[in-house]
Amino acid sequence: MAAHNRPNYWWSLFTMKCPRCRKGPMFVSKNPWNLRTTLKMPEKCPECGQPYKLEVGFWYGTGYVSYVLTVAFSIFSFIAWWLIIGISVNDDRFFAWIIVNAVLMILLQPWFMRLSRVIYLKFFVSYDPDYKNTQVRTFDYETGGYYDPQNPEIKK
Ligand SMILES: [Zn+2]
Numbered sequence: 001m002a003a004h005n006r007p008n009y010w011w012s013l014f015t016m017k018c019p020r021c022r023k024g025p026m027f028v029s030k031n032p033w034n035l036r037t038t039l040k041m042p043e044k045c046p047e048c049g050q051p052y053k054l055e056v057g058f059w060y061g062t063g064y065v066s067y068v069l070t071v072a073f074s075i076f077s078f079i080a081w082w083l084i085i086g087i088s089v090n091d092d093r094f095f096a097w098i099i100v101n102a103v104l105m106i107l108l109q110p111w112f113m114r115l116s117r118v119i120y121l122k123f124f125v126s127y128d129p130d131y132k133n134t135q136v137r138t139f140d141y142e143t144g145g146y147y148d149p150q151n152p153e154i155k156k
Pocket residue numbers: 018019020021022023024045046047048049050
């Protein structure tokens with residue numbers, strides 16, 4: 001249990017690392033804007049062996065995460081625009097924000113898609129500093145729940 005070696009939560013999130021070890025990359029290509037490989041992931045983490053897709057259709061749930069991200073981003077960009085450029089009913093600054101925000105969201109879409117998967121997997125797989133000596137988290141088809149080796153009693 002090397003606490004001093006614990007990779008930072010936010011750092012691992014924004015560098016798209018495996019939630020279990022926070023070291024292995026979750027995507028094959030580093031560049032999300034290469035659209036052919038945007039969502040290409042290794043089957044499991046190259047560092048700790050954690051499978052990324054816990055069950056068939058697992059990634060459908062990311063739609064909710066990406067919706068929340070999109071709304072949060074728009075609120076953030078609206079506040080930033082308001083503070084830096086200003087919003088008025090007497091000119092087009094509000095409409096300019098709508099256009100700029102839409103363009104930014106389209107440009108950031110590949111990155112949002114990846115971030116949604118990273119956040120979504122974090123709901124199911126928690127950080128395990130002792131990952132070299134413990135089992136990975138898996139979906140149990142017999143019970144229809146997620147098996148967490150750290151809390152074997154709790155079925156989600
Ligand atoms: Zn890992």
